[in-house]
Amino acid sequence: MSSTQVSAAATSPPKPIRPIANFHPTIWGDQFLKDDSEFKCIFDFFDNKELRFPVVNVFEKFKDVDRKFKSSLINDVQGMLNLHEAAHFAIHGEDILDEALAFTATQLKSMASRVSTHLAEEINHTLKFPIRKSVPRYEARFFMSTYARDNSHNKTLLKFAKFDYNILQVRHQRQLSDILKWDIGAIDTLPEYMKFIYKTLFDIFGAIEEDTTREGRPYSISYPEKLAQRVAEAYYTEAVWFNKGYVPTFEEYMSVALETASCRWIISITFIGLRATKDDFDWLCSDHKVIIAADLIGRLLDDKASHRFEQKRGHVPSAVECYMKQYGVSEDEAIRVILEQVADAWKDLNEAMLKPTAVSMPLLERILNYCRTMEFVYKDDREIDAFSDPTKIKEQVASLLRDPIL
Secondary structure, eight states: OOHHHHHHHHSSSOOOOOOOOOOOOOTTTTTTOOTTOGGGGHHHHHHOTTOOSOTHHHHGGGBOTTSSBOGGGGGOHHHHHHHHHHHTTOOTTOHHHHHHHHHHHHHHHHHTTTSOHHHHHHHHHHHHSOGGGSOHHHHHHHHHHHHTTOTTOOHHHHHHHHHHHHHHHHHHHHHHHHHHTOOOOOOTTSOHHHHHHHHHHHHHHHHHHHHHHHTTOTTTTHHHHHHHHHHHHHHHHHHHHHHHTOOOOHHHHHHHHHHHTOHHHHHHHHHHHTTOOHHHHHHHTSOOHHHHHHHHHHHHHHHHHHHHHHHHHOOOOOHHHHHHHHHTOOHHHHHHHHHHHHHHHHHHHHHHHHSOOSSOHHHHHHHHHHHHHHHHHTSSOSSOOTTTOGGGGHHHHHHHHTOOOO
16 A cells, blocks of 8 residues: 555545546547536546546535535536536545536536537436446447537548447347247246246257356356346245235345346356356355445336336335335335435445456446446336336337447
8 A cells, every 4th residue: 555545544534545447438538528628637537547546636626615516617518518427437435426416417407408409419318328327339329429410520430430330230130130049949847928938048058058168167157047046036035925915124125126136147147258267256146245236226226117017017016115115205205215225336336346356347347237237228217117118218229239320
């Protein structure tokens, strides 16, 4: 530990420290920054590979003598967009970024009605899909559409970016085609609605086991199989609750529902593709803070978005209903608390991406991308989510997997 870190640790209260972080370059480039902008110092936040100082030092310059954000900041729309994006990288203890998030969200919503149509589109998109919590490929496509409107854009760079996007899209199309060709067969011992699921999983796991065993990694498939069993057992518990009309406490519900969210099972399959070691899989099955954060994000966003629809069709009580009954609060209050827990979980995840862990960064990024996907699917609708009704994201999926950029 350096003398600077020791000194910082001795102060009271301690300030959050950001270790070295090898962030990928932002897909927005310098679109939201100007050389003469008050927001130019945010370059330090995103690009400095030696971030060992409290982040508050970077953002204090945006406040006036009364400790409020300067009113002059709202004159720079692009800078406000960038500050809003930066605020989503907050970790625990960085109150100034929480304040920045609230400040920029309020101001940007107000600005959207007073700027050009194109700029209003960027503002509304950023408010709904901040880069940190969004699917990178979808964001890349959106950025290409806005970048093309910039008169100073690099035509060659944009051409190659579109070419890269379209090549990967073709790869995804081929993979989807292979999946749809699987032979389902007949499994007479199972109910009709389960045959497709069982046979598909059986085929997938069988093919993976052949490949990993041939590569000297026979342990790989055992982890997804065990995690799939845990998910099935948790679903059984929920079915018992539903059939008995039982409403568990919030804590009891979460102990089971974190399994049915299937976070670890889904991520374990991605770990196989990255040639994860046995130690990596053991870490995934542990109670590490970042794993629990991903569990929470997936489950709570799901329940927030789908609970009304699920209760109408008949379903075990969600986190929303369990919290409402246990604490005697309204639906709005329960959702407010749930979203606070989601925000805290994102801070846990952000911290994990900054600090050395037992697994490599590519594996951590699989967890980050899972959480981004949950934000995308369960965004902001309380009536029905995009998992239950895929037509809600039909256009976005088509832009990723079907429609090339021309």
